[in-house]
Amino acid sequence: MNSREEFDKIANEIFFPIYEVIAREALGILGRKNGVCLDVGSGGGHLGLSVAKASDMRLTLMDVKEDAIIIANHRIKEWGLEGRTSTIVSDVRKINLPDNSFDLITSRGSIGFWGDRDEMKQAFAEIYRVLAPNGMTYIGKGFGSAELKAKITAQMKVLHPEWPQCVIDASNGFGVEDYANFLKELKIPAEIINDDRGVWIIMKKTA
Template identity: 40%
Template sequence: MQNKAQEFDSIAEEVFAPLYPVVAEQILQITGKESGTCLDIGCGGGHLGLEIARMVDMRLVLADISADAVELARKRVGGWGFSCIAEAVVAGVHSLPFADGSFDLIVSRSSVWFWDDHLGAFGELMRVLAPGGIIFIGSGFGKQRVKQAVIEKMRERSPEWPKKVKKKTGAEHTPQTIADTFNQLGGLTEIFQNDCGGWVICRK
């Protein structure tokens, strides 16, 4: 029987896989980052961060509060042949075991809605972000064709999935409220939003 991390990873592999390279490319195009160190926080099995590492010359840290998810991410790091540039660690966003200014790029897809204290969590992200670094946080599919393909497959697996997603990403935490919280912490934010998703870009 699969644990929750294995269940999520199975869905990532079988359904969401096409979106990760598209979103990774989008992130890199928007941020212009090509080197340094990247943190994928709330990484799950590590797909997004590893796609970024595949595209540019960046060191990578994959972090998740779930030890089961981190174990899957570690196996994927080895399987992709990235052990020399990537590591996976158990870490919660509210207490990150990294020095100030450790990361040039911080990414997180679809994790922010699971975080209880946004002010505390975003404060930690700002702390470990290097001067001139960028946080790219939110959720999206990259392209409309990818979005439709994922939605169709997920509906086959779980007809209630679209409703659950809409409820999870509802009015309580929108790109605007996320941006407002980063602004409180001194970040310079902008919102990137279209029919494929919504992201907050925060610069330090």
Template identity: 40%
Template sequence: MKISRYDEIARGVNAPIYEYYARKIKKETAVVEGVCLDVGSSGGYLGLALARITDLEFIFLDVSADALESAKLHIIEDGLQERAKTLLADVHCIPLADGSVNLVISRGSIPFWQEPAKALSEIYRVLTPGGAAYVGGGRGAPEMQALIRQEMARLGIEWPEMPGHTGGSGEGGSGHPPQRDYRAILKQTGIPACKATRGDDGMWIHLWKQI
């Protein structure tokens, strides 16, 4: 799916999904100030939704320069120039200092990480003591999914298949990454405080760095 089409869907019919997960992340992590890193951010949709309900500052990280151009445009559209910036980089090698980020988030990118254990370890490294990460994928609660599916059908938009794990997806994308056992992957990392959960609203990994 081209960036422009992806962007149109994410900022339009799928906007409630990002609002749903922003509220959930705020509730689950209780991190509402400091620095938030949105990895695999694409156009920044999740971080932008979280910016509306917190005082966090944001770094939108992605390997795609085109995606970050969309994020830059949205930062301006949402009036967040003083609170947000972009970073062209790979989640497997995050160019930030140890303990420099209060919150790490991501929706939809994790199935495409080539080495998820390495990426999760990098995320944990950049977390400040007391910081948290909430990464995974999903399409919101079942009732939300039903409404969005109806709206997509009305607009002639195909409901995309789920790539890579139960409950996780972006708006679309090429390829179908293999299924993964994220609990086993977390064990490989040795991160002491973490959990992976699957439910009606997706698959999510929650990490904490204890003080």
């Protein structure tokens, strides 16, 4: 996958159905539909905007790359969500946002690009810092269900025969056990989903 535009086209045309499923799953586990959501590594914004669309939440889309945020800004208008959505260019390893700010922090398909062990721990600590008391995260990778994963894999293989290996090769290679160890070392209370929905880290901050 070469460019931002190409990834966004794939997100918009092939991955599109997964975002609503993932957003609804995260909101269902959170158990409320108000408050403030941050989507980390938002790319063109599909997941965060799907959370906003399925709820009354205010939303911030964050990505380290400005070209992603330019696309996200267009999409916010396209989806008619400019009244309760903002964007920020920021690195997850040093989030330029205040402590205890977000009731729900989502992120999909970005975790594999947050760097080495120390950088991953920095990213998790930063996410936990900006998480509000009683808030939770839904951070990881996946397609929402086995059916969607199978359908998307078949479509992607036609476009890019080397997919998903090319994504795996480009990522940092950490998996569930590594995430669990990082969280344990940071003393962050969390559980990790690892099933047909994908791999999702649920950190919880008590009041």
